[in-house]
Amino acid sequence: MPNLTRIAAGALIVLAVLLGVFAWSLSRKPAVQPQTTVAQATFPVVVAARALPAGKPITVDALRVESLPINPNGAFADPSQLAGRVPVSDIGVQSPVLEGQLSSGLAEGVEQGERAIAVRVDESNAVGNRLRPGNFVDVFFTLKRDSNGGINNGAEIDRSQARLLLSKVRVLAFGTATPSADTANDATGMVRTAVLAVPVADIDKLTLAEGAGRLVFALRNPKDAEVMEASAFAMPAGVLKIAASAPAGVASQDSTRAAAGLALNELSGSTGETANVTRAVASPHAAAPVARVAARASGSTEGIEVIRGGRTETVAR
Numbered sequence: 001m002p003n004l005t006r007i008a009a010g011a012l013i014v015l016a017v018l019l020g021v022f023a024w025s026l027s028r029k030p031a032v033q034p035q036t037t038v039a040q041a042t043f044p045v046v047v048a049a050r051a052l053p054a055g056k057p058i059t060v061d062a063l064r065v066e067s068l069p070i071n072p073n074g075a076f077a078d079p080s081q082l083a084g085r086v087p088v089s090d091i092g093v094q095s096p097v098l099e100g101q102l103s104s105g106l107a108e109g110v111e112q113g114e115r116a117i118a119v120r121v122d123e124s125n126a127v128g129n130r131l132r133p134g135n136f137v138d139v140f141f142t143l144k145r146d147s148n149g150g151i152n153n154g155a156e157i158d159r160s161q162a163r164l165l166l167s168k169v170r171v172l173a174f175g176t177a178t179p180s181a182d183t184a185n186d187a188t189g190m191v192r193t194a195v196l197a198v199p200v201a202d203i204d205k206l207t208l209a210e211g212a213g214r215l216v217f218a219l220r221n222p223k224d225a226e227v228m229e230a231s232a233f234a235m236p237a238g239v240l241k242i243a244a245s246a247p248a249g250v251a252s253q254d255s256t257r258a259a260a261g262l263a264l265n266e267l268s269g270s271t272g273e274t275a276n277v278t279r280a281v282a283s284p285h286a287a288a289p290v291a292r293v294a295a296r297a298s299g300s301t302e303g304i305e306v307i308r309g310g311r312t313e314t315v316a317r
Contacts, residue, residue, distance in 0.1 A: 043071035052091040074099035141209040157268040201254035204262040236266040
């Protein structure tokens with residue numbers, strides 16, 4: 001029995017030594033840190049699939065969406081938001097398309113065939129300064145004949161008049177108010193300009209009427225579709241003549257017609273010659289015009305009969 005006790009004690013001692021050695025070996029090994037994987041965040045960003053030149057509208061097929069680790073300020077996530085937008089500088093392939101690289105402001109509100117033009121306004125001709133960007137107006141103008149007008153001073157119109165010049169013109173800006181920044185203007189009459197979207201063929205009329213007369217804006221309901229029928233009026237001759245050899249279709253282009261120009265007597269419906277003759281006849285100081293010149297033959301003598309006022313005389317020829 002004592003032998004068994006000594007054997008058991010020895011076995012326990014050996015086991016304790018082995019456990020101590022094992023514990024010591026474990027303490028000598030470095031601690032294993034748990035491995036954690038952090039997924040990197042990505043953002044959908046529209047980039048150029050091919051080079052986008054400045055000044056040309058962007059098409060959807062020139063764009064694609066890529067996942068980038070950054071989301072640049074002004075970036076887009078949907079290519080459809082960029083359809084038709086125009087870069088102000090060249091955009092390279094694979095470059096993100098940003099808002100700051102695109103044309104913006106009033107230029108985006110000007111439709112094809114239109115031009116933005118500023119005209120002078122005040123409270124009395126701009127609906128009491130109550131116009132807002134996006135309104136539609138009819139533009140009337142007044143021309144006042146020079147009270148001293150006559151055949152010798154080059155008067156261009158024969159009568160004062162007021163009439164419709166342009167119908168349903170869109171207001172792009174009024175004073176400091178624009179579609180993107182609709183700020184309140186001073187209601188005491190501090191507004192000085194309005195920016196209108198005008199067809200390029202009508203800019204001659206607008207600038208000439210503003211310089212020679214006075215414009216008045218009449219606010220209209222945007223649902224009202226009635227406009228002036230341009231085909232009811234004869235096409236003015238223009239200050240410059242379009243060459244007869246111009247290629248087919250060129251003479252009808254709005255820019256070409258605008259370049260031909262417009263004279264004030266054509267805008268007012270007057271003809272300088274007719275107006276001057278009318279005033280000359282009405283003036284008591286004007287010389288009497290030649291009423292009739294006739295040629296006659298009497299026997300072998302030929303002459304010209306000239307009738308001035310109530311006198312008749314024959315001169316040899």
